[in-house]
Amino acid sequence: MSIDENTVRKVARLARLALPEERVAPMAAELNGIMAWIEQLNEVDVEGVEPMTSAVEGAGLAMREDVVTDGNDPERVLANAPKAEDGFFVVPKVVE
Amino acid sequence: MTELDVRSARADQLVAGQKSQWEIIVGLEVHAQVTSQAKLFSGASAAYGGAPNAHVSLVDAAMPGMLPVINKYCVEQAIRTGLGLNAEIQRVSRFDRKNYFYPDLPQGYQISQYKSPIVGEGEVEVEPDGEDAIIVRIERLHLEQDAGKSIHDLSPNETFVDLNRAGVALMEIVSRPDMRSAKEAAAYFNKLRGILRALGTCDGNMEEGSMRADVNVSVRRAGTREWGTRCEIKNVNSTRFMMQAIEYEARRQIEILESGGAIDQETRLFDPDKGETRTMRSKEDAHDYRYFPDPDLLPLVLDEAWIEQIRASLPELPDAKKKRFVREYGLSAYDAGVLSGDSDAATYFETVAKGRDGKAAANWVSQELFGALNKKGLELSASPVKAEALGALLDLIKDGTINGKIAKDVFAKMMETGDAPGVIVEREGLRQVTDTGAIERAIDALIAANPDKVDDVKKNPKAFGWWVGQAMKATGGKANPAVVNEILKKKLGV
Numbered sequence: 001m002s003i004d005e006n007t008v009r010k011v012a013r014l015a016r017l018a019l020p021e022e023r024v025a026p027m028a029a030e031l032n033g034i035m036a037w038i039e040q041l042n043e044v045d046v047e048g049v050e051p052m053t054s055a056v057e058g059a060g061l062a063m064r065e066d067v068v069t070d071g072n073d074p075e076r077v078l079a080n081a082p083k084a085e086d087g088f089f090v091v092p093k094v095v096e
Numbered sequence: 097m098t099e100l101d102v103r104s105a106r107a108d109q110l111v112a113g114q115k116s117q118w119e120i121i122v123g124l125e126v127h128a129q130v131t132s133q134a135k136l137f138s139g140a141s142a143a144y145g146g147a148p149n150a151h152v153s154l155v156d157a158a159m160p161g162m163l164p165v166i167n168k169y170c171v172e173q174a175i176r177t178g179l180g181l182n183a184e185i186q187r188v189s190r191f192d193r194k195n196y197f198y199p200d201l202p203q204g205y206q207i208s209q210y211k212s213p214i215v216g217e218g219e220v221e222v223e224p225d226g227e228d229a230i231i232v233r234i235e236r237l238h239l240e241q242d243a244g245k246s247i248h249d250l251s252p253n254e255t256f257v258d259l260n261r262a263g264v265a266l267m268e269i270v271s272r273p274d275m276r277s278a279k280e281a282a283a284y285f286n287k288l289r290g291i292l293r294a295l296g297t298c299d300g301n302m303e304e305g306s307m308r309a310d311v312n313v314s315v316r317r318a319g320t321r322e323w324g325t326r327c328e329i330k331n332v333n334s335t336r337f338m339m340q341a342i343e344y345e346a347r348r349q350i351e352i353l354e355s356g357g358a359i360d361q362e363t364r365l366f367d368p369d370k371g372e373t374r375t376m377r378s379k380e381d382a383h384d385y386r387y388f389p390d391p392d393l394l395p396l397v398l399d400e401a402w403i404e405q406i407r408a409s410l411p412e413l414p415d416a417k418k419k420r421f422v423r424e425y426g427l428s429a430y431d432a433g434v435l436s437g438d439s440d441a442a443t444y445f446e447t448v449a450k451g452r453d454g455k456a457a458a459n460w461v462s463q464e465l466f467g468a469l470n471k472k473g474l475e476l477s478a479s480p481v482k483a484e485a486l487g488a489l490l491d492l493i494k495d496g497t498i499n500g501k502i503a504k505d506v507f508a509k510m511m512e513t514g515d516a517p518g519v520i521v522e523r524e525g526l527r528q529v530t531d532t533g534a535i536e537r538a539i540d541a542l543i544a545a546n547p548d549k550v551d552d553v554k555k556n557p558k559a560f561g562w563w564v565g566q567a568m569k570a571t572g573g574k575a576n577p578a579v580v581n582e583i584l585k586k587k588l589g590v
Binding site for chain 2: 010014016053054056059060061062063064065066067068069070071072074076077078080083085086087088089090091092093094095
C-alpha cells in the first residue's frame with residue numbers, strides 16, 4: 001500500500017491538522033516508510049486467528065454500578081476552558 | 097447474507113408520480129436513551145436538564161488520563177431490550193471509536209459498537225391501524241454515547257456548549273428497510289416505544305429527546321427490485337413529523353427521478369415549520385469515521401447465567417398483553433390493541449377493570465378518558481382522573497346510584513376538579529331517583545298536561561320516545577331509565 005499526497009491531505013483534514021503544502025510530499029514519504037515497516041507483519045500467517053483488540057487476556061470488562069458518584073462541579077469542568085460563560089463552554093460559532 | 101428485500105408495497109401504498117407509480121422504502125435508526133441514573137461510562141448523572149455542565153465528570157469532559165468504566169445497568173437494559181425484540185444476544189461484543197470533530201463531542205470520538213454490537217438480528221410484529229400486520233426485522237442494537245448540546249443562538253459569533261448529555265447511554269436500534277409507507281414507519285416506531293416502555297429500558301419521552309429516529313427513505317418504480325439511492329433524515333422526534341418528512345422526501349425524490357435527475361446520497365433535516373426536508377450535509381462532507389476498537393475498553397463478554405436471569409425477569413410485552421386482554425376481559429382485538437400498546441394505559445385499564453366489567457372499563461378508558469385527555473392535550477400520567485376514581489364511578493353506575501347519562505356529567509366534573517365521583521354526586525344531588533312514588537308523580541303531571549300526546553302514543557308507538565325524554569327531563573335526568581320505562585308503559589297502556 002502506498003500513500004499519495006492526496007491521501008496525506010485527506011488524513012490531515014480528517015484529523016484537523018494544519019499541514020503546510022511544502023510538508024505534504026515529505027509527510028507522504030515518511031508515512032510510506034512507516035507503512036512499509038508495518039507491512040512486514042504480512043509475512044506472518046494469521047489464518048484462523050481472531051483479531052486481537054486488547055493486550056489483556058482473560059480479564060473481563062470491569063463494570064460500575066448505576067450510581068451517581070460524580071459531577072456537580074461545573075467550575076472544575078470549565079477550569080481549563082479558554083472561554084466560559086454562565087456555566088457553558090464558549091467556542092467560535094460552528095454553524096452559519 | 098440476509099435477503100434485504102422481503103416484500104413489495106401493496107397497490108394502495110404506491111405513490112403516483114407524473115409518469116409512473118412509485119414504491120416508498122423506509123428504514124429507521126431509533127436512538128433510545130437508557131433509563132439509567134448515571135452515564136454509560138462515568139458516574140455523572142444522566143438526568144434530563146440541570147444547570148449547564150453540572151452533570152459532567154472529567155471522563156465526560158475528556159480530560160487527559162480519564163478512563164471509561166461501563167455502567168452494568170446499561171448493559172443489562174440493552175440485553176433486556178434485545179430479548180424483548182426477539183433478538184440474538186451476542187455473547188461477545190466490542191466497543192469502537194467513531195471519530196469526528198464537533199464542539200459538543202469533547203473526546204473527538206463517540207464510543208459506539210460498530211463491528212460487534214451487543215444485540216444482533218430480531219423482529220417486531222407491527223399492526224398499522226386498519227391494516228394487516230407486517231414483520232419489521234431488526235438488524236442490530238448497540239450501545240453508544242450521546243453527545244452534548246450546542247446552542248447557537250445565545251451569541252452572534254459564538255456557540256455555547258453544555259455537556260450534560262455527553263456520555264448518556266443510548267441504544268441505537270437499526271431496522272431493515274422493511275417499511276413501505278409513512279404509516280408503517282410510524283406504527284413501527286410506536287410499537288417499539290410500547291415495547292421499550294413495557295420493558296422499562298427507555299421512558300420513551302419524545303419531548304425530552306429520550307427517543308428519536310433517523311429515517312432512511314428511498315423510492316423505486318413499482319414492479320422493479322433495484323434499490324434507489326437513499327437519503328437520511330436526521331433526528332426526527334415525533335411520529336407526526338416522521339410521516340410528514342417521509343411523504344415530502346418521497347415526493348421530492350420522485351420529482352427528481354422523473355425529470356431525469358439522480359438522487360444524491362445525503363443527510364437531510366426536516367423543518368416542521370415549512371413541512372419540508374433540506375440538505376444538512378452534502379456528499380463532499382460525507383463522513384469518514386475511521387472506526388477502530390477502543391483500546392480503553394476490553395471486549396464485553398456476557399455470562400450465560402446473567403442473560404437467563406434477565407430473560408426470566410422480562411415483563412409481559414404488548415403482544416402477549418393484547419392476547420390476554422381479549423381472552424380475559426372479552427375485549428375486541430382493536431380495543432385490546434389500543435389498551436395494551438402502552439404500559440401506562442394498560443396498567444390504568446387493568447386497575448379500572450379489576451373486579452368490574454372489562455368491556456365497560458375498556459369503553460370508559462379508551463373513549464371517555466382518552467377523548468377528554470386528548471381534548472386537554474394531557475398525557476395519561478397527568479390525568480386529573482386516576483384509575484381508582486374512574487373505577488369508583490363505574491361502581492356507582494353498577495349499584496344504581498347514578499345512571500349512565502349522569503355518569504358522563506360526573507366524569508366531566510371529575511376531569512375538571514379531580515374530585516371523587518361520590519363527592520360530586522352528593523354535592524350536586526345527582527343520585528339516581530329510584531323512588532317510584534316520585535317518578536310516578538312526575539309522570540302523572542306530564543300526562544295531565546299533555547292529553548293530546550297520550551292519544552298520539554296509542555296510535556303511534558314511536559312517540560313513546562318523546563315520553564321517556566320528557567319524564568327524564570322532569571326528574572332532572574336522575575331517574576332510573578328502566579323504572580321510567582316501566583311506569584310509562586303501565587300508565588299509558590302501551
